[in-house]
Amino acid sequence: MQPALYRAERPEVFEDIIGQKHIVRILQNQIRTGTVSQAYLFAGTHGTGKTSTARILAKAVNCLEGEPGTEGAQLPCGHCENCEAIREGRFVDCIELDAASNNGVDDLRSIIEMVKYPPTVGRYKVYIIDEVHMLSTAAENAFLKTLEEPPAHAIFILATTDPQKVRATIRSRCMQLNFRRVTEDELIEGMRRICEKRGINATGDALATIASRADGSVRDALSILEQCIAAGDRELSRAAVLEYTGAAGEDFFLALTGAVMDGDAGKALVYIDEIVKRGKDSRQILKDWLKHMRDLMIVKYVGKAERIVGASAENIARLRAQAGRTDAAFIERAIRLISEYINLGRYSERPRILLETAAVRLASPDGDAATLQRSAAGPAPSQAASAASGASAGRSPAAQQTAAAPSRASAPSAAPAARTAAPAADDEADAGEMLAGMIASAPREKAGDPGEMWDRIVREVAASDRTFMSLVGRNSVGTEYEAGKLLVIVSPNKLRLAEDKSAEIARAAKMLYGDEVFVVMRSGSIAKSGASETAERMSEAETSRIINEDIDKNEVIEDIQNLFGITPVIED
Ligand SMILES: Nc1ncnc2c1ncn2[C@@H]1O[C@H](COP(=O)(O)OP(=O)(O)OP(=O)(O)O)[C@@H](O)[C@H]1O
Ligand SMILES: [Mg+2]
Ligand SMILES: [Zn+2]
Numbered sequence: 001m002q003p004a005l006y007r008a009e010r011p012e013v014f015e016d017i018i019g020q021k022h023i024v025r026i027l028q029n030q031i032r033t034g035t036v037s038q039a040y041l042f043a044g045t046h047g048t049g050k051t052s053t054a055r056i057l058a059k060a061v062n063c064l065e066g067e068p069g070t071e072g073a074q075l076p077c078g079h080c081e082n083c084e085a086i087r088e089g090r091f092v093d094c095i096e097l098d099a100a101s102n103n104g105v106d107d108l109r110s111i112i113e114m115v116k117y118p119p120t121v122g123r124y125k126v127y128i129i130d131e132v133h134m135l136s137t138a139a140e141n142a143f144l145k146t147l148e149e150p151p152a153h154a155i156f157i158l159a160t161t162d163p164q165k166v167r168a169t170i171r172s173r174c175m176q177l178n179f180r181r182v183t184e185d186e187l188i189e190g191m192r193r194i195c196e197k198r199g200i201n202a203t204g205d206a207l208a209t210i211a212s213r214a215d216g217s218v219r220d221a222l223s224i225l226e227q228c229i230a231a232g233d234r235e236l237s238r239a240a241v242l243e244y245t246g247a248a249g250e251d252f253f254l255a256l257t258g259a260v261m262d263g264d265a266g267k268a269l270v271y272i273d274e275i276v277k278r279g280k281d282s283r284q285i286l287k288d289w290l291k292h293m294r295d296l297m298i299v300k301y302v303g304k305a306e307r308i309v310g311a312s313a314e315n316i317a318r319l320r321a322q323a324g325r326t327d328a329a330f331i332e333r334a335i336r337l338i339s340e341y342i343n344l345g346r347y348s349e350r351p352r353i354l355l356e357t358a359a360v361r362l363a364s365p366d367g368d369a370a371t372l373q374r375s376a377a378g379p380a381p382s383q384a385a386s387a388a389s390g391a392s393a394g395r396s397p398a399a400q401q402t403a404a405a406p407s408r409a410s411a412p413s414a415a416p417a418a419r420t421a422a423p424a425a426d427d428e429a430d431a432g433e434m435l436a437g438m439i440a441s442a443p444r445e446k447a448g449d450p451g452e453m454w455d456r457i458v459r460e461v462a463a464s465d466r467t468f469m470s471l472v473g474r475n476s477v478g479t480e481y482e483a484g485k486l487l488v489i490v491s492p493n494k495l496r497l498a499e500d501k502s503a504e505i506a507r508a509a510k511m512l513y514g515d516e517v518f519v520v521m522r523s524g525s526i527a528k529s530g531a532s533e534t535a536e537r538m539s540e541a542e543t544s545r546i547i548n549e550d551i552d553k554n555e556v557i558e559d560i561q562n563l564f565g566i567t568p569v570i571e572d
Contacts, residue, residue, distance in 0.1 A: 005226035006219045009194055011052050012087060013059075013078040018190035018218050019182035020049055026177065027053070031060050034069020037175040039147055039156040041132075043163035044179025047219025050159040053179075054128045058094045059083045061155060062122035082122060093122035099139075100131040108139040112146050115154050125154050132158040133165035140167055147173045181216020181306065184208065184314045190218065191225055195236070200229055202236035209241045212315060213249050243278075250315050253292035254322055256359065260334075261326055265363035272356055282351040283342070286358065290338045294499065296323040297331045334362055335499075336506060336518050343503035445512045447481060453512075454478025454488055457519065460508035461501060472498045476521075484517050492523040 011017045014024050030036045036057075042050040059076035063083055066073030076083050085091035095114075097107060111127065119125045129135075135143065147156065147170060158174060160166055182190075188207045195202045210228065214221035228236055228244045252275055259268040276282060299305045300323040305316055323331070341358040345351040447453060458473040475494040480487040486509065490498045498505070498521050509517050 004223065005194075006047075006222035009222060011049070011056065012083075013076055014056055017049055017053060017056070019186040020053070020179055023053065023177045023179065027057060027060075031068045031075050034067070036061055036068050036155065038150045038154065039174040040158065041163060041166065041171060041174035041176040042157060042159040042179060043176060044161070045181060045217065046161055047217035048179040048182060049218060050179055051128070051130060054126075054157040054159060055086055055094070057155075057157060058091075058124075058126035058128065059086045061124045061126065062086065062091070062093065062119075067123065091122065093119040093125045094128070095125065096128045096130070098130045099134040108135070108142050112142060115146055116151055118151075118153050123153070126157065127154065128157045128159065130159045131161070132170075133160045133162045140170065144169060144173075181313075182218055182221075183216070184211040187211040187214055187216075187218065187221045191221060194222070194225070195229075198229075200234055200236060203238060205238040206236045206241045209238050209249075209251075212251070215315065250292075250318065253289055254318055256289065257292060257296070257322060257334075258325075260359055260362040261322075261330070263363050263365065265360045268359040268363055269356055272352075272359060276352055282355045283345045286338060286342045286345055286351070286355050289355075289358075290335065290342060292319075293331055293334045293338060295319050296326075297328070297335070299323050300328065300331070332520060335502065337361055339503040340506055343507060447513050447517055450478035450481040450486055452478075453481060453486055453517075454519075456512055457486075457505060457508045460512060461504045465501070465504065468501060468504075472501065481517075486517055486519045488519055488521045489524040490521050491525065495521065495523040 014028055017024055040054075040057075042054060044050060056076060059078070059082065061068055061075075063073075063076040064080035065077040066075060068075065078087075082091060086094050089096070095111065097111065115125065115127075144167075146154075150156065156174075158166070158170070163171065163176065163178075188204070188211050191207050191210065192202070195207075206228075207225075210221055210224045213224055224241075228241050233240075252271065256268055256271050259265075259271060272282075272285075275285065295305075295309045296319055298309050299316060299319045302308060305319075306313060309316060309319070338358055341354045345354050348354055445453075445456060454477065457478075458469065458476070462469040462473060472490065472494055476488050476490040476498060478486055478488050488498075502519075502521070505519050505521075509519050
């Protein structure tokens with residue numbers, strides 16, 4: 001069997017590394033001048049070249065073509081006996097350890113005992129410790145001693161996807177190199193090189209599509225590329241890439257969101273129809289769509305959002321362009337609405353209708369009962385649209401009820417229009433019923449003090465999820481209630497968790513206080529007894545985590561200050 005492409009194409013010398021130019025420059029310079037460090041921390045997301053670069057460095061210091069510091073030597077050569085042995089994993093002086101699987105003290109102890117002996121065949125003993133943040137505390141302690149005074153012939157390369165979890169005392173003894181997500185241009189260039197070598201004729205837009213899916217990971221790019229060329233043809237087009245990946249990528253969510261922002265429900269439904277026909281799961285699309293909305297919100301507030309959003313610079317730029325077209329209120333409403341539908345989707349056998357209904361509601365100016373009726377009364381742009389409008393017709397009693405509430409008094413045309421549209425298929429009645437149930441629930445409590453309201457909601461959610469209280473409940477506080485909007489401040493590092501629960505929160509709020517109340521969560525420090533101290537300490541950790549990126553630091557600090565309203569503290 002052929003090895004996976006990303007294995008077959010592991011870079012062997014510095015020139016093969018895709019992207020990471022800043023790191024290659026530093027390492028090559030150290031090798032040229034004979035100033036290689038004794039301990040490195042390679043930090044960065046999966047599949048960006050940490051292990052590969054560690055092996056290249058191991059070759060460079062052991063290459064038979066010359067020693068580090070030798071004038072004019074291009075190290076490593078990649079083909080001498082030592083270089084080959086390292087590539088094949090049979091070089092006794094290059095020791096690889098995976099802390100994720102061997103995290104005991106014993107493995108470490110045996111390494112530490114061996115470290116004092118000089119290398120057997122090579123010039124240096126190189127220890128590559130992968131996922132070093134997974135080492136047990138005892139193992140870390142044992143290791144620290146060796147790191148304090150390593151023998152001159154030892155080089156340690158620690159790799160991690162999570163540098164904040166590596167103890168500061170270890171980090172401070174290492175030269176930290178941050179592996180970045182590789183840009184799409186670099187990915188395209190790298191894939192083109194590989195395709196040429198293999199005699200595959202790939203179009204530019206095919207490679208660009210793969211690159212945008214890979215989101216900065218070379219391994220992901222190569223594994224998508226492999227799937228696309230596995231069919232055996234020598235030509236690769238964008239259409240083929242879309243077909244093979246069958247993915248609802250960022251393009252789809254940008255297009256779908258663009259359509260609802262334009263108020264074009266018909267177009268949105270056609271997009272959904274296309275993607276579902278390609279075999280995508282509607283529940284998953286709803287979840288991914290929610291993430292897209294969250295990403296839009298983040299890029300709206302954070303200048304250097306790559307780390308928080310987890311996307312390449314190019315995808316961030318696309319998100320930012322889209323976020324610029326709308327306001328926070330729309331995104332907020334979208335998040336709330338899509339969360340509700342994700343929740344409903346759990347109990348529905350026909351999640352596609354929910355996806356479609358969510359799109360139609362978002363496409364209407366304020367997504368309430370009135371606007372839905374309008375789309376029911378108008379001509380249906382497609383079969384899918386009629387399903388969605390059927391859903392709205394099904395909830396007409398609830399809609400009338402809602403329209404009677406003071407804040408909805410401006411929607412008098414709603415009810416009559418709804419009565420004229422009759423639900424046709426079972427599917428439609430099904431969704432309609434569900435929506436009616438969702439909307440018609442009578443409030444159990446009276447809205448009032450924001451703190452009390454939030455406490456009630458927290459208790460309600462915690463009743464079915466006990467971790468919610470300690471994880472989110474104690475790290476959040478309701479601060480403001482106005483016109484149906486309950487503002488909740490969540491400590492920054494808990495916001496993700498809270499957002500993951502937004503459907504449950506929305507449901508609890510609806511159940512307790514009725515339709516008119518929705519919860520808006522923001523991150524910030526919590527000035528509530530007991531919670532404040534932890535919250536502040538957490539935000540420091542969060543801050544230093546982001547600061548650790550070697551990106552424009554001042555800009556990041558400014559963004560964090562603006563976003564979280566805190567003063568960052570830099571550790572170390
Ligand atoms: N910068 C890169 N240049 C060229 N190929 C790369 C690069 N990064 C990753 N790859 C490809 O992906 C595969 C995995 O890379 P590598 O093991 O170096 O990543 P990693 O950063 O250590 O990932 P992980 O965190 O999952 O261990 C390699 O075999 C190679 O094909
Ligand atoms: Mg690795
Ligand atoms: Zn060599």
